[in-house]
Amino acid sequence: xxxKHSSKTIKLIRxxxxxxxxxxxxxxxxxxxxMKDFREQGNxxxxxxIVGELxxxxxxxxxxxxxxxxxDNGYGLTNLEYAPLAEMMGKIGFASEVxxxxxxxxxxxxxxxxxxxxxQKQEWLNPLLDGEIRSAFAMTEPKVASSDATNIESSIEKxxxxxxxxxxxxxxxxxxxxxxxxxxxxxxTNPENPKHQRQSQILIPSDAPGIENLRxxxxxxxxxxxxxxxxxxxxxxxxxxxxxxxxxxxxFEIAQGRLGPGRIHHCMRxxxxxxxxxxxxxxxxxxxxxxxxxxxxxxxxxxxxxxCRIEIxxxxxxxxxxxxxxDTAGNKIAKSEIAQIKVAIPLMATKVIDKAIQIHxxxxxxxxxxxxxxxASVRYLRIGDGPDEVHRRAVARHELGxxxxx
Numbered sequence: 001x002x003x004k005h006s007s008k009t010i011k012l013i014r015x016x017x018x019x020x021x022x023x024x025x026x027x028x029x030x031x032x033x034x035m036k037d038f039r040e041q042g043n044x045x046x047x048x049x050i051v052g053e054l055x056x057x058x059x060x061x062x063x064x065x066x067x068x069x070x071x072d073n074g075y076g077l078t079n080l081e082y083a084p085l086a087e088m089m090g091k092i093g094f095a096s097e098v099x100x101x102x103x104x105x106x107x108x109x110x111x112x113x114x115x116x117x118x119x120q121k122q123e124w125l126n127p128l129l130d131g132e133i134r135s136a137f138a139m140t141e142p143k144v145a146s147s148d149a150t151n152i153e154s155s156i157e158k159x160x161x162x163x164x165x166x167x168x169x170x171x172x173x174x175x176x177x178x179x180x181x182x183x184x185x186x187x188x189t190n191p192e193n194p195k196h197q198r199q200s201q202i203l204i205p206s207d208a209p210g211i212e213n214l215r216x217x218x219x220x221x222x223x224x225x226x227x228x229x230x231x232x233x234x235x236x237x238x239x240x241x242x243x244x245x246x247x248x249x250x251x252f253e254i255a256q257g258r259l260g261p262g263r264i265h266h267c268m269r270x271x272x273x274x275x276x277x278x279x280x281x282x283x284x285x286x287x288x289x290x291x292x293x294x295x296x297x298x299x300x301x302x303x304x305x306x307x308c309r310i311e312i313x314x315x316x317x318x319x320x321x322x323x324x325x326x327d328t329a330g331n332k333i334a335k336s337e338i339a340q341i342k343v344a345i346p347l348m349a350t351k352v353i354d355k356a357i358q359i360h361x362x363x364x365x366x367x368x369x370x371x372x373x374x375x376a377s378v379r380y381l382r383i384g385d386g387p388d389e390v391h392r393r394a395v396a397r398h399e400l401g402x403x404x405x406x
Contacts (some may be wrong), residue, residue, distance in 0.1 A: 001324050009081045013067070016099070017290050019063055023054055031094055031179040035225065036172075041291055044225035045176045054098040055131055055253050063099055065129060067106045067265070069327070071113050073129055079261070079323035083268050087316075090272025093377070100129070104137040107262040108184050111201070115246040115254055124182050124203060133181040136206070138169040138232065139255065147390045149255060150195045154187035154234065156244075158203055163189075163202055163244060165210075165237040171384070176216055176228025180206050185234070186255065189248045199251030210237035220376040249318035260331040262336050265344040267319050267389050270381065271312065273374050274349040278308050280369065281356035288359075295359055304359075308352045315341070315348045336398040349378045 004032060005013065027050050034048035066085050068074025077085075089095040096102040105128055112125040127133045144151040154167025167187055174180050182203055189200040206212070217229040246254060282305060285296035295301060319341050325334035353375045357364030364371050382388050 001321065003320070005084070006081060009077070009084065012063075012077075012081075013084050013088075014073075015061070016063060016088055018056060018062065018240060020088055020092070020095065024092050024098060027054060027093060038225075044223065045178065045228065045402030046406050047177060047179065047226050048094075051097060053092055055100065059100075059131065060208065063130075065100050067101055067261070068110060068113055073109075073113055073125070078325060078327040079264060080320060080327055082265075083320055083323050086268035087272040087275070088267055091276040093373075100131045101265075101368070102134075103262060103265065105135050106265060107258045108135045108137060108182075109186060110261055111245065111254055111258050114257065115250075117242065119242050120203060120245065127181070132179075134174055134177050134179045136172045136174040136180055136183045136230070137258075138172045138183045138185040138204075140169060140171045142168055142170045142231065147387050148179060149186070151184060151200070152188065154185070156185070156187040156189045156200055158189070158241070161241050162238045163241060165202065165204065165234045165239070168214075168231070168233050170217060170229070170231040172230040172232055173224075173384075174227045175206065175213070175232065176224075177226050182206060184245070186251050189251075193249050196252045197249040199255075200248050201245045201251045201254050202239060203245065204234075204237060204239055208237050208239065210235045219380050222373065222376060224284050224377075243316035257331065259385060260326065260335065263338055263342045264319065264322055264326065266381055266385060267315075267322075267341045270345045270349045270378055271316050271319060273378055274315075274352045276310075277349070277356040277371060277374060278305070278312065278352040281305065281308065281352075281359050284356075284359050301359065304355050308355055311348045312352065315345050318344055332388065336395055339394040339398075342386065342391045343388050343395070346378050346382045350375060353378060366399070 026223045030050045031048050034050060035044060038044045038046045065073065066075045066077055066082055086101065089099060089101060097207055109125060109128050112120055116125055128135060139149070139152070140146040141152055141154060144153055146152065154169065155165070157164050157373050165185060165187060169185070169341055172183065183206055185202055186199055186201050186205050188198050190198050212233040212235065214231045216223055217231055219229070285301055285305065286294055288295045290298060298304070322337035322341050353371055357371045357375065360369055360371060363369055366372070
């Protein structure tokens with residue numbers, strides 16, 4: 001494996017880093033202030049104006065759509081080349097959107113780029129690539145263990161030239177935004193098929209008649225506005241047959257193709273979160289004193305700081321290896337590496353953030369630092385995109401398979 005960045009990647013690292021320093025970091029307080037005003041007005045489900053301004057600046061500089069490997073629609077970066085850019089974006093919650101590289105849009109755009117019809121690309125992919133709209137992915141259901149996607153119960157039934165959708169979905173992230181215009185919905189079209197060929201995926205306009213937003217879900221008490229996580233009920237929602245992606249019974253196949261890149265993108269960004277937490281930990285330990293010494297010199301904190309750095313570096317290398325495997329051997333061959341990092345990186349980051357919280361004392365769990373919010377968002381990702389247990393099972397089965405093949 002080659003660890004040296006390409007000249008293209010080095011140039012982009014410098015340009016994205018400069019943009020973050022010049023525009024994104026200074027905008028963090030502006031973003032928070034705008035969101036505070038929205039909440040005081042009683043409607044946090046609005047996108048701060050500063051985000052749109054930064055998106056235009058980034059696009060004007062050509063810093064846009066870095067993902068989508070092997071596509072004419074993206075920047076042409078491999079997963080390995082994209083990794084350091086995603087890591088930098090992970091340090092600020094809204095930074096990915098500034099460069100049009102946010103979840104779940106990136107995954108949805110990959111689906112449409114790989115599997116979408118010309119009509120679907122024109123109608124939804126192009127506006128997503130242009131940053132004009134946002135999207136959501138409706139897969140997880142409240143009444144079944146959706147960690148096993150074959151459990152999904154929602155239905156997609158053919159009705160002449162249309163499909164009719166019924167069911168409930170929750171953790172539909174991004175639906176709270178006013179610019180979320182389309183959902184990719186997974187449900188059953190062919191209940192008599194083998195279990196991995198029963199599901200299909202279909203595009204549903206977010207304002208289609210029959211969609212009821214039952215509630216916006218909280219994560220550790222936070223609503224994650226303006227994006228949010230919706231619990232939705234679909235009652236006889238009708239869309240034209242042209243909205244079906246790839247064909248009936250292909251939903252599981254699409255999901256597997258989508259979730260691999262989505263998982264590694266999360267891991268790349270989470271490493272950035274861990275780096276930011278360690279930065280805050282070190283700054284606090286050097287500027288705060290107790291018992292006549294800086295905190296860095298007390299309570300074994302040298303060991304704490306060293307362990308944080310070691311774990312971040314180990315996890316970064318694991319992620320780069322997984323990216324390399326995806327680029328060179330394909331997502332299917334790299335499935336064990338992807339599963340490994342999906343377990344390891346959120347675990348590592350929660351440990352690092354927890355240490356940073358501890359050294360900040362009461363401030364660490366308050367709104368005066370970003371640490372509590374960072375912890376909640378990373379802890380959530382030990383469940384989102386597949387819980388730890390599912391990924392550990394995949395890794396174990398892969399290892400056992402090596403021995404059983406002997």
